[in-house]
Amino acid sequence: MSKRLEQHIELGSTHDFSLKQKVGQLFMIAVFINDSEENIQQTENLIQEHHIGALCFFHSRASAATNFEGKKKVVYNENSYERLVSLIKRYQKASSIPLLIAMDAEWGLAMRIENTHQYPYALTLGALQNGEDLIHDVGYKIGLDCLEAGIHWNLAPVLDINSNPENPVIGYRSFGDDKEQVTKKAKAFIAGMREAGVLNSLKHFPGHGDTNTDSHLALPVIDKSAENLLENECYPFTVLMHEEADSIMIGHLSIPALDSSGKPATLSKIILSDVLRKKMGYQGLLISDAMNMHAVSKRFEEKGALELAAFHAGLDMFCFSEHPKEAIEKIVLQGEGQRIESSFERVWELKEKAFNQPSNIVKTGIAPNELNKEIARACLTELFKGTKNKMPGSSQGLQHIILGKPTTNIFPEYLEQKLKIKTSSVGDMTSEEIQDLIHFQKTTVISVFPPSVKPKNRFGFAEEELEILNETLKKGNCILYLFGNPFLIHTLPLNKQNSYIILYQDFLEFQEAARSHFEGKLLPQGKLPFQLKTDINEK
Incomplete structure (x- = not known):
């Protein structure tokens, strides 16, 4: 356990956090392994001045997370892993409050980093018959790899039911098109990660599988009845959210049957508060899909307005916020106090869970x-x-x-x-x-x-x-x-x-x-x- 986090818990000093500190904890900013020293120092200042709660690591500013059209060339760096480890230590040192470190490692650190173990895609695991033990082992191995690098939170697995073969962004990342099989295989993967001691995030609620639109580029519209959605797309979430979920990631998806306004789920109070919280009963942490994705980022010209709208809708944490400084200021001034407290408590609960994991990593079981x-x-x-x-x-x-x-x-x-x-x-x-x-x-x-x-x-x-x-x-x-x-x-x-x-x-x-x-x-x-x-x- 981190001594600094332990000190906050023992002293009960989270009650002494300023409102700005608590709001800062709701932000997960993107950081890049192959960044310049200038960029790294800017990130350190952002962490220190605005009390950022979490970091999500990506390969570089030319990687798919920011380079949607593929116009920038990704430069190979065989030392990316060593760089990742050193940056995690450096950013933790810069923060007065321990940072949650996250990454999309759906098939291992190799999703973002060269020269690391790559495991099969979810769709490959979906082909296994009675293969839950193997899937558990994949989750376990990925979890150990994350922990060894200093990562607490793997933003996985994908629970989307991929029923559209033309889906441009899910496809191979899904366990398949059968809701029962997706649920069973995701549960095994989560169990493996949990055994390793890594947090998970079930994504992308309410379900990104039946669309041919990439939410990095535009807003997908899932035009199905509410009954169909709840019985199919939402089924894996319904089954797994109460026992297995550390968090749920909300997709940038328009669901007219649930919210006739056409708002993305990430900005819809009806979907987040009425459907997911009240009707489905989920009370854990809700994190957004990346806020730089064009499905939502193009909707607001004013810096910070997007995150404020997402906060009012019911989100607890904002992944890849592009304007955290302005967004924090807006939520401090315009956010309802009890809502801020509830979201902060959910974030802090995850931090307690992450930093309470055993510090000695023992690699056991079959080789990758x-x-x-x-x-x-x-x-x-x-x-x-x-x-x-x-x-x-x-x-x-x-x-x-x-x-x-x-x-x-x-x-x-x-x-x-x-x-x-x-x-x-x-x-x-x-x-x-x-x-x-x-x-x-x-x-x-x-x-x-x-x-x-x-x-x-x-x-x-x-x-x-x-x-x-x-x-x-x-x-x-x-x-x-x-x-x-x-x-x-x-x-x-x-x-x-x-x-x-x-x-x-x-x-x-x-x-x-x-x-x-x-x-x-x-x-x-x-x-x-x-x-x-x-x-x-x-x-």
Whole structure:
């Protein structure tokens, strides 16, 4: 436990905090691991002068959290982890009140930091059948990694039910489209983090899964009945909020059935106070999604007005506040006293929970790469077995094509170098070779490595590349291995004359699982974590 926090608790001196100190505790500002010294000193001054309560770490000012259109280039820094650890210590030293340190570490610190353990995406975990023990271990390992770095609060897991394959921002971050499975898997993940001693945040209430709008860029509208929302989108939150939740993150979502004004949930007193607090009975901490996101940040010209409106709506903490100085001043002057006290108490309760965790971190259990290996073997999913292409007993007469550029080449090299299967990269093929590929009558093995995990711009593929892939699949007699986001399947022709093997990730362990499957040593055990919405060619 932090001695400074312990002193405040023992002396009961939170009662002596000024109103400005209490309001400052409601703010979580964004800090950047690869910031300049000038920026770091500005952050230290902000913490000291305005009594900031929490920090949320991001990679850099060019990362996705601030670079929505992707116009800035992210600079790789192999020392980001060491930098993170040193900055946490430096900022804690600068603060007179211990800071809550947060991060989005949905699949580990690797979500923000180079050279750290990366675990599978939630959608990959969604493919596991009876895999709650493995999911618990993922949550536990991520929790330990967070604690070791000095992070108390992992803003995870995602409870959104991803029922829209065109969702630009959730997709692979969701456990799937089945509310029961999402709830069960999220509960296991939370249990693992809790065992490690890390706080969680269930996000993004009331549910960001059924939209094709990215709230970083615009305001999504979820046009469903209140009954439908409460029975489906809200279901995981309803089940988990009372026992498992340390906090709930509110999404910037317009829900006309709940608030006909069209206000985002983060600014809606009806949704936060009437629905979530009174009707659903949640009394814990409510934190906003990032306040710099265009779904809300473009609604107010005056600095601090956004946070004041969110406070009046019922939020307790403001994540990524861009104007904390002005916002704190406004809430001090215009905020109702009892509301400030209630929000402050919720924040302080989280701090007590975070700083009361055991200080000695004991790393136990399976190693991260072995855990990934077990998950890879258990999640491998097969769509159709094909009628012509039972797994070949010999590599003779096969051809292999690669779509995308894998960072690890375990599976392609195995086919080309060990099995001596003729291998070509689609991007390097001549027009004549493409025609030969499309008309090839024997079995074609296809390794697909999507350049992007997000569906924008065809998952990063050129239109011509996907046209070649589609023509090849239409002829049948193909075995496709997909090392990436399985929602790509919705852009491909589904032909029962083919086999579609979904691996979900391109990690070494997942490519090794593909090799075992190709050799006939591994049977598919996973299940696609969403319903197919593509016509299937039965012929």
